[in-house]
Amino acid sequence: RSSYDLAVIGGDGIGPEVVAEGLKVLEALDLPAKFSITSYDLGAERWQRTGEVLPDSVLSELAAADAILLGAVGAAPGGKTVPSGLLERGLLLKLRFAFDHYVNLRPSKLYPGVPTPLADGVVKDKDVDFVVVREGTEGLYVGNGGVVRAGTPAEIATEVSINTAYGVERVVRDAYERARKRRGKLTLVHKHNVLVHAGGLWRRCFETVGEEFGDVTTDYLHVDAATIFLATDPARFDVIVTDNLFGDILTDLAAAVTGGIGLAASGNINPSGAYPSMFEPVHGSAPDIAGQGKADPTATILSVALLLDHLGLNDAARRIEQVVTADIAARPGLAGPRSTTQVGDAIAAAV
Numbered sequence: 359r360s361s362y363d364l365a366v367i368g369g370d371g372i373g374p375e376v377v378a379e380g381l382k383v384l385e386a387l388d389l390p391a392k393f394s395i396t397s398y399d400l401g402a403e404r405w406q407r408t409g410e411v412l413p414d415s416v417l418s419e420l421a422a423a424d425a426i427l428l429g430a431v432g433a434a435p436g437g438k439t440v441p442s443g444l445l446e447r448g449l450l451l452k453l454r455f456a457f458d459h460y461v462n463l464r465p466s467k468l469y470p471g472v473p474t475p476l477a478d479g480v481v482k483d484k485d486v487d488f489v490v491v492r493e494g495t496e497g498l499y500v501g502n503g504g505v506v507r508a509g510t511p512a513e514i515a516t517e518v519s520i521n522t523a524y525g526v527e528r529v530v531r532d533a534y535e536r537a538r539k540r541r542g543k544l545t546l547v548h549k550h551n552v553l554v555h556a557g558g559l560w561r562r563c564f565e566t567v568g569e570e571f572g573d574v575t576t577d578y579l580h581v582d583a584a585t586i587f588l589a590t591d592p593a594r595f596d597v598i599v600t601d602n603l604f605g606d607i608l609t610d611l612a613a614a615v616t617g618g619i620g621l622a623a624s625g626n627i628n629p630s631g632a633y634p635s636m637f638e639p640v641h642g643s644a645p646d647i648a649g650q651g652k653a654d655p656t657a658t659i660l661s662v663a664l665l666l667d668h669l670g671l672n673d674a675a676r677r678i679e680q681v682v683t684a685d686i687a688a689r690p691g692l693a694g695p696r697s698t699t700q701v702g703d704a705i706a707a708a709v
């Protein structure tokens with residue numbers, strides 16, 4: 359391929375700020391292919407102005423892109439202007455579902471020299487380097503539920519988690535394949551001691567698919583225990599596979615223990631290639647620091663590396679990782695925090 363169509367959604371809050379730096383780095387790379395970039399103004403501002411969240415015409419245009427880069431969507435929690443969930447469900451989750459992003463890939467790596475809240479003894483001489491394969495199209499995220507007798511003392515609200523054999527099998531298989539290409543260890547995280555219906559399906563899929571991967575060592579943790587080990591022994595993990603909500607929660611924790619949410623990258627991947635995959639930092643729109651130049655764009659820059667890997671531009675992806683590794687290692691010695699654009703400028707200059 360000599361050219362790619364990249365759709366870009368900056369979104370809300372710090373989203374556009376960090377995406378600008380991701381694109382700066384992409385443009386600074388010496389690439390064997392050309393990227394044609396189309397930006398879409400979706401998010402809180404568009405909704406306030408037009409009442410549109412994601413028009414069908416835009417969805418069709420996005421479907422024709424080779425990949426999507428997204429910043430973040432969502433207004434301030436507790437904010438009154440945009441109803442909570444409107445953009446999250448109507449834009450972000452809509453894209454993940456419409457484009458069948460069943461592999462939500464979230465790597466976590468403790469880079470040398472990065473400050474971590476973990477005790478020295480936990481990380482000394484250990485490689486903390488794992489990836490969470492979070493299911494992206496099912497579970498509690500499908501919006502199956504409702505409210506009866508709303509606003510009364512007898513109100514009942516339900517959210518039903520949907521887990522299909524088809525959906526669980528395909529994401530579990532993807533995780534086994536990734537484990538096989540890494541250090542050969544796969545951990546299933548669920549809660550099958552309580553969630554016996556969905557948990558049973560996950561456990562059976564994990565065992566059955568595992569028969570095809572005799573070279574992969576397997577392990578199981580209940581999600582509550584998994585949070586213990588993420589804080590006390592994260593080096594034990596290679597690949598974790600889990601459902602949509604557990605994966606959401608575990609990956610914020612994984613980010614926090616490996617240098618912070620400002621470094622955590624992700625890919626919403628449709629492995630079949632039938633739809634464009636979408637790359638985004640794990641973090642949100644961070645209304646508390648928006649517009650102040652304080653957001654760390656590294657997570658977005660590393661998401662660009664995941665995007666390049668997905669398109670087969672692996673040398674360019676490795677180049678970003680090398681430069682980011684060096685940049686991060688130099689940070690503790692710097693006089694003070696750098697602005698969003700200073701970090702982007704430094705990484706762009708070095709790639």
Ligand code: NAD
Nearest residue numbers: 430431432433434619620640641642643644646647653654
């Ligand atoms: P958040 O990730 O936006 O912020 C959590 C904390 O991390 C805040 O203190 C924030 O300042 C900090 N932080 C986040 N990104 C940072 C960065 N790049 N550099 C430095 N600090 C950073 O989570 P939240 O506050 O729970 O959510 C805010 C809004 O974002 C909500 O509307 C939520 O729904 C939305 N959200 C969107 C996405 C997404 O688009 N993928 C993800 C998470 C949350």
Ligand code: IPM
Nearest residue numbers: 432446447450451606640642
């Ligand atoms: C994330 C976010 C989203 C999620 C929200 C904003 C819908 O928290 O990407 O981690 O829960 O998946």
Ligand code: MN
Nearest residue numbers: 606607610640
């Ligand atoms: Mn999240």
